[in-house]
Amino acid sequence: MMAVEFGDADILKEKILGIVSKCVRCRFCFSQCPVYEVSDKWVVQGASGITQSLYYGIKLNKIDEILRDILMRCTTCRSCEILCERIMAAVSLVDAIRMGRALLFEEGINPIREQQKALESLQVFGNPYGMPTSKRTAWAEGRGLKKLADPTDNISTLYYVGCTPSYDSRVQAVAGSIATVLQKGDISFGILENEKCSGDPALVMGELGLFQMLAEQNLNQFKHMNIQTIIATSPHDLNCFLKYYPQGIKTIELKHYTEFFADLVEQKRVPIRKVSKKRVTYHDPCYLGKHNQIYEAPRKILEAIPGIELVEMERNRQNSLCCGGGGGRMWADFEEKEHLAEIRVLEALETGAEVLATACPFCLINFEDAVKVLDKEDTIMVKDIAEILLEAMHS
Ligand code: SF4
Ligand code: SF4
Numbered sequence: 001m002m003a004v005e006f007g008d009a010d011i012l013k014e015k016i017l018g019i020v021s022k023c024v025r026c027r028f029c030f031s032q033c034p035v036y037e038v039s040d041k042w043v044v045q046g047a048s049g050i051t052q053s054l055y056y057g058i059k060l061n062k063i064d065e066i067l068r069d070i071l072m073r074c075t076t077c078r079s080c081e082i083l084c085e086r087i088m089a090a091v092s093l094v095d096a097i098r099m100g101r102a103l104l105f106e107e108g109i110n111p112i113r114e115q116q117k118a119l120e121s122l123q124v125f126g127n128p129y130g131m132p133t134s135k136r137t138a139w140a141e142g143r144g145l146k147k148l149a150d151p152t153d154n155i156s157t158l159y160y161v162g163c164t165p166s167y168d169s170r171v172q173a174v175a176g177s178i179a180t181v182l183q184k185g186d187i188s189f190g191i192l193e194n195e196k197c198s199g200d201p202a203l204v205m206g207e208l209g210l211f212q213m214l215a216e217q218n219l220n221q222f223k224h225m226n227i228q229t230i231i232a233t234s235p236h237d238l239n240c241f242l243k244y245y246p247q248g249i250k251t252i253e254l255k256h257y258t259e260f261f262a263d264l265v266e267q268k269r270v271p272i273r274k275v276s277k278k279r280v281t282y283h284d285p286c287y288l289g290k291h292n293q294i295y296e297a298p299r300k301i302l303e304a305i306p307g308i309e310l311v312e313m314e315r316n317r318q319n320s321l322c323c324g325g326g327g328g329r330m331w332a333d334f335e336e337k338e339h340l341a342e343i344r345v346l347e348a349l350e351t352g353a354e355v356l357a358t359a360c361p362f363c364l365i366n367f368e369d370a371v372k373v374l375d376k377e378d379t380i381m382v383k384d385i386a387e388i389l390l391e392a393m394h395s
Contacts, residue, residue, distance in 0.1 A: 009106040012099050013058045019096040020055045023048065024089050029080035034322045035073050038336040038343070047080030047093050054100045063107045071100045072112055073334055076204060076327035078290040082318055097327075101206030111205045111328065118331040119207050126196040126214075127163040128331065136195055139165070139172040145179055146190035148225055156228035157189040159257075160241075163197050164361040165233045170368065171361045177386040178233060178257050184271075184393060185264045189231070192221065198237040203244055205328040215245050222252060229253040231260050235287035235294075235360050236326070242292065256288060258359050258385055262297035265304045265389070272392045275307040280388070281353035282310065283344060283367070284320035285360030298359050298385045305392040311351045313344075321347065325362030341366035342374055349380055359385045 030036050030046025045052075050070055057067040080093045101111070110116050121130035137147060139161075146155055159182060165175035182189050199214030222230070230252055232238040238256050241249055264270050280302055288294045295317045302310045315321050324340035345367055348356040356371075358364055367382040 009103055012103040012106060016054060016096050016099050016103065017058060019092050019099075020051050022089060022091045023051065025052075026087060026089070028087060029083050029093070032079040032083045034075060034077060034079065034324070034340050035336075037321075038324075038338045038340055039073065039334075040337065047074075050074055051091070051093050051096050054096060057100075058103075063104060063109060065109060067100070068104050068109050068111070071097055071104065072115070072205075072328065072332055074327050075286070075322045075324055075329055075340075077286040077322035079286075079319075079322070082290060098204060098206070101204070101328075102208050103206075105206040105208070111207075112332045114333070115205050115328050115331045118201055118328075119205060119210065122197055122199075122202055122214075123210055127167060128197065128201045129163065129167050131167045133194070136166045137191065137193065139175055140179065140191060143176065143179055144183070147193040148190040149193040151224060151226050153190060153225070155188055155190045156226055157187060158222070158225070158227045158230045159189050159191050160198075160230050160232045160237060161191055161195060162232065162234040162237045162361065164365070166195070168361065168365065171233075171364060174361065174364065174384040174386055175233060177384065177390040178231075181261060181264070181270060181386060181390055181393070182231070185269050187264075192225075194221070196221075198234075198240045200234075200236045200240040201328060201331070203240060204326070205331075211244070215240075219246055219248050223248060227252055229255065231255050231257050233257060233361065235285050235292065236362070239287045239291050256292075256294055256297070256359070258288070258297040258301060259294060261386070261389060262300045265301055270389070270393055272305055272389075273394075275305055275392050277307050277309070278355060279309045279311055279351070279353045280355040280357050281313055281348050281351045282316075282385075283313070283323070283348070283356060283358045283363055284317055285358060285363045286320070286322050286326055288359055289317060289320055298357070301385055301389055302357065305388070308388075308392075311353055313347045313351055315347065323358075323360075323363040323366040325360075325366045330362055330365075339370060339373070341370035345370040345374055345376065345380065349376065354380060355388070356380055356382045357385055357388055358382070
């Protein structure tokens with residue numbers, strides 16, 4: 001488990017320099033960087049350019065808004081790290097960038113305005129959208145779900161919904177599908193009556209104090225309720241629980257819903273029927289695949305559905321292109337010559353797929369927007385794996 005680097009600016013600087021100094025400046029990683037692919041190259045010279053900006057920012061004592069605008073462009077997709085591991089340098093670029101954002105915060109440089117607003121909402125409402133806490137479980141009304149509020153509820157499996165699936169009208173349908181599959185699989189589970197954000201937006205935008213507060217509150221709640229297993233909708237929340245929560249989380253089994261469902265499917269605990277013939281391509285969300293090596297579970301679910309032909313995009317698994325939504329970029333707009341999500345939808349169209357499947361709320365939102373912008377709504381649909389599985393259970 002990676003630790004969150006609390007501490008003052010000097011400690012952060014020392015840690016960042018320690019990481020970045022391992023770079024042998026081969027500059028291979030820029031070729032893998034999605035931000036490089038869509039930016040004016042001189043603005044952000046790819047992964048090595050971003051980390052070198054950070055290195056010289058520290059060395060020359062220029063921790064300012066210019067450095068912030070460079071660091072915040074990173075989607076934290078991890079493509080650069082994977083390439084760097086291949087050439088044996090294994091520089092932890094994403095950690096350095098994340099710490100760089102925390103350093104900005106320590107030095108009094110706020111994130112970009114929209115990101116700042118999201119962090120303020122997180123502090124006040126427990127979600128980055130500024131939505132009332134009382135509406136968090138509105139999506140679950142009428143679904144017969146157990147809302148856990150007390151240890152005497154005696155349910156040890158928690159479906160951790162997350163902020164975007166709780167409040168975004170499109171992604172609420174995904175939360176509904178996940179809950180229904182769990183019900184049909186006869187799983188004894190509940191959702192929290194008082195669920196809060198995992199803290200991931202604060203972690204990736206550098207507000208470590210807020211992250212720590214949310215992590216401690218959540219972990220205390222999980223422990224108080226005797227939770228043994230957590231099934232998460234979002235790969236971002238899962239990653240945050242797995243790698244950045246306090247040690248106490250280690251006693252809880254943490255799973256993405258695609259892992260849980262792949263087991264249900266394999267054990268034939270959910271009925272799957274033939275669906276009408278369709279071509280489906282699957283986009284690997286960065287925080288599921290590149291960060292947590294969960295590549296096969298979503299594919300196993302799709303492959304188990306008769307009628308679905310799974311076709312791969314040229315860039316898949318470790319080489320998958322980021323949708324552009326990670327690293328706090330759901331709350332920031334950058335001028336870029338192309339949108340990553342649109343490039344990815346075009347790649348999906350090249351396969352002849354009628355459905356672009358994914359397993360992350362941010363990817364789903366970004367791809368649906370991209371399909372509309374490209375005016376391809378009649379050609380391709382964007383669906384979550386949970387929705388596709390549930391449809392196959394109904395047909
Ligand atoms: S691939 Fe690794 S060693 Fe090469 S420039 Fe990038 S970070 Fe440095
Ligand atoms: S994590 Fe992704 S976006 Fe960020 S520097 Fe590395 S390759 Fe580029």
